[in-house]
Amino acid sequence: MKRLLCLAVGLCLLVSGCVTPARDTVFQASTIDALLAGVYDGDMSCRCLLKHGDFGIGTFDRLDGEMVLLDGNMYQIKADGKVYEPDPSVKTPFATICQFNADRGIPIKTGSDYETIENLINEYAPNQNLFYAIKITGQFRSMKTRSVLGQQKPYPPLKEVTSNQPEFNMKSIFGTIVGFRCPPYVKGINVPGYHLHFISSDRTQGGHVLSFEIADGKCEIDVLNQYFLTLPANTKEFAETDLSRDRSKELKDAERR
Amino acid sequence: MKRLLCLAVGLCLLVSGCVTPARDTVFQASTIDALLAGVYDGDMSCRCLLKHGDFGIGTFDRLDGEMVLLDGNMYQIKADGKVYEPDPSVKTPFATICQFNADRGIPIKTGSDYETIENLINEYAPNQNLFYAIKITGQFRSMKTRSVLGQQKPYPPLKEVTSNQPEFNMKSIFGTIVGFRCPPYVKGINVPGYHLHFISSDRTQGGHVLSFEIADGKCEIDVLNQYFLTLPANTKEFAETDLSRDRSKELKDAERR
Numbered sequence: 431m432k433r434l435l436c437l438a439v440g441l442c443l444l445v446s447g448c449v450t451p452a453r454d455t456v457f458q459a460s461t462i463d464a465l466l467a468g469v470y471d472g473d474m475s476c477r478c479l480l481k482h483g484d485f486g487i488g489t490f491d492r493l494d495g496e497m498v499l500l501d502g503n504m505y506q507i508k509a510d511g512k513v514y515e516p517d518p519s520v521k522t523p524f525a526t527i528c529q530f531n532a533d534r535g536i537p538i539k540t541g542s543d544y545e546t547i548e549n550l551i552n553e554y555a556p557n558q559n560l561f562y563a564i565k566i567t568g569q570f571r572s573m574k575t576r577s578v579l580g581q582q583k584p585y586p587p588l589k590e591v592t593s594n595q596p597e598f599n600m601k602s603i604f605g606t607i608v609g610f611r612c613p614p615y616v617k618g619i620n621v622p623g624y625h626l627h628f629i630s631s632d633r634t635q636g637g638h639v640l641s642f643e644i645a646d647g648k649c650e651i652d653v654l655n656q657y658f659l660t661l662p663a664n665t666k667e668f669a670e671t672d673l674s675r676d677r678s679k680e681l682k683d684a685e686r687r
Numbered sequence: 688m689k690r691l692l693c694l695a696v697g698l699c700l701l702v703s704g705c706v707t708p709a710r711d712t713v714f715q716a717s718t719i720d721a722l723l724a725g726v727y728d729g730d731m732s733c734r735c736l737l738k739h740g741d742f743g744i745g746t747f748d749r750l751d752g753e754m755v756l757l758d759g760n761m762y763q764i765k766a767d768g769k770v771y772e773p774d775p776s777v778k779t780p781f782a783t784i785c786q787f788n789a790d791r792g793i794p795i796k797t798g799s800d801y802e803t804i805e806n807l808i809n810e811y812a813p814n815q816n817l818f819y820a821i822k823i824t825g826q827f828r829s830m831k832t833r834s835v836l837g838q839q840k841p842y843p844p845l846k847e848v849t850s851n852q853p854e855f856n857m858k859s860i861f862g863t864i865v866g867f868r869c870p871p872y873v874k875g876i877n878v879p880g881y882h883l884h885f886i887s888s889d890r891t892q893g894g895h896v897l898s899f900e901i902a903d904g905k906c907e908i909d910v911l912n913q914y915f916l917t918l919p920a921n922t923k924e925f926a927e928t929d930l931s932r933d934r935s936k937e938l939k940d941a942e943r944r
Contacts, residue, residue, distance in 0.1 A: 454920075463872060464816075557926040559721075560918055614931035615720060615875035622931075655920035661817055663711075663912035669814040674871035674879075 451529040455656040456561045457482035458526045461619045465524045466680045467671045468585040472521020473662035487627040488525025494580030496638045498629040507636040509579040528563050532650035542644045559613045561654035566607040568647015573600040575637025589683040604631035708786040712913040713818045714739035715783045718876045722781045723937045724928045725842040729778020730919035744884040745782025751837030753895045755886040764893040766836040785820050789907035799901045816870045818911035823864040825904015830857040832894025846940040862887040
C-alpha cells in the first residue's frame with residue numbers, strides 16, 4: 431500500500447508538471463517598461479521567484495543592484511561592486527528567469543567580443559521569434575559591467591539612475607555570462623535582443639554586461655518557446671504607470687551599451 | 688490507508704495547481720502579428736488548448752472561422768455564418784483563453800453600444816496594465832459580426848482576407864459576448880484594448896463582433912494578472928516571419944471596427 435501511495439503521488443507530480451519549474455519556459459516578473467518608468471518596489475520575493483527557475487537576471491527592491499541567478503543560487507551585485515546573497519524574503523520589481531537546460535553548445539573563438547558573440551549566436555539560432563537563454567562560461571580578457579544604486583522615493587526614471595551608474599572593469603577574469611535573447615515583439619515588456627549579466631567564478635564581482643572580450647570559453651543556449659509573465663496585481667504604482675508610451679529610446683539609454 | 692492515499696493525491700493536486708487551468712491566467716497560442724502575416728497553419732489542437740481554460744476566442748487552422756470558447760464548449764463560426772463544434776483534433780494558429788471566474792459584475796444600461804460598454808468597463812476596471820476577460824450575456828437589439836474564410840496556400844495576409852469578409856447582421860438576439868481587454872504593451876503579440884466575439888444562445892449564429900446595441904444584459908469581468916504565451920517551436924512559417932515590423936495599421940484594418 432505504501433508503494434501504491436508513493437506511485438500515486440509520484441504520478442501526480444509528474445502529470446502536473448508544476449512542482450518543478452516548467453521546461454522551455456521564460457518566467458518573468460513585471461515589465462521592463464514599468465522599471466523604466468520607476469516602478470522599483472519589488473512585488474515578488476526571491477523565494478517565490480526561485481520556484482520558477484535556476485537561471486536568470488533581474489534587479490531587486492528599490493533597484494538595489496543587478497541580479498544573477500545561476501545554478502539556483504541568487505547573487506546581488508550592488509553599486510559598491512560587491513556581490514551579496516540576498517535573503518529569500520527580498521523582493522524583485524523585475525526579473526527574467528528559466529530552468530536552464532542546454533539545447534546546444536556553440537564553439538567560441540578567442541578574442542570574441544559582445545558583437546561577435548551576438549552574430550555567432552544569431553547564426554546558430556536563426557529563429558528570431560523564440561526566446562533563448564544564454565550561458566557563456568570561461569575566461570574573459572576583459573569584462574566591463576555596471577550596477578545600479580538602490581533608490582529612495584520619489585523614484586527617478588531608470589535612465590536618470592543609469593546616467594550615474596558605477597562601472598567595473600575586470601581583467602583576465604573567470605566567470606559566467608547569464609542572460610537572454612528575446613524576440614523583437616517583446617518591446618515594452620522585456621528587452622528585445624540580448625540582455626546579459628555577469629558573475630565571476632569566485633562570486634566576488636559582476637553586474638550588467640556592457641562589453642567583454644573572451645580569452646577562452648563555451649557558450650550554451652536553451653531554446654525557450656513558452657513565456658510566462660506575472661504582473662503586480664495590487665501595486666498602485668504599476669497600475670498608474672503609462673505603459674502605452676514607446677520607451678525604446680529610454681531603454682537604449684538605460685542599457686547604455 | 689485508502690483515506691491517506693486520497694489525501695496525498697488531493698494535496699498533491701492542490702499544491703501543483705496545474706492539473707486544472709491556472710487561475711487569473713491568460714493562455715495564448717502564438718501571436719497576433721504572426722496571424723496578420725499569414726501564419727494560418729494551426730500549431731495546437733483544440734484538445735490541448737481546452738486544458739488551459741473554458742472561455743476565450745481565436746481562430747482555426749487555415750483561418751477557417753472565428754472561435755468562441757464558452758463554458759468549456761468550443762464553437763467555430765465559419766464564413767457561411769453557421770456554427771460548428773470542431774473536432775478536438777482541429778488545430779488553432781491563434782487563440783486567447785482563460786478559466787473564467789467573474790471577479791465583478793457591471794450593470795449595463797439599455798441601448799449601450801460597443802463604445803458605451805468600453806467606456807463603462809474602463810470606468811470599473813481603471814487599471815489599464817492588467818488583462819481582463821469580458822463576458823456579456825443578454826439580449827441584443829442588434830449584433831453585427833464577421834467571420835473569415837478558410838484559406839489555401841500561399842496564404843494572403845489577414846488584412847486582405849478581412850477586406851472581403853462576410854458580415855452578419857442579427858436583430859433582437861439572445862447570446863453572449865466573449866472576449867478580452869489587453870494592456871497596451873501587448874502590441875505585436877495580442878490585440879491591445881478590446882477584442883470580442885459573439886455566440887447566440889441557441890448556438891446557431893456568432894462571429895467576431897463589429898458593433899452591437901444591448902437591449903438588456905449583464906457584464907462580468909475577470910481580472911487576469913498572469914499571462915502565458917506558447918509559441919510554435921517547430922513551424923518554419925512562424926520562424927521566418929518578420930515580427931519586428933509595426934503591424935498596428937494592419938491590425939486596425941483586420942479588426943475593421
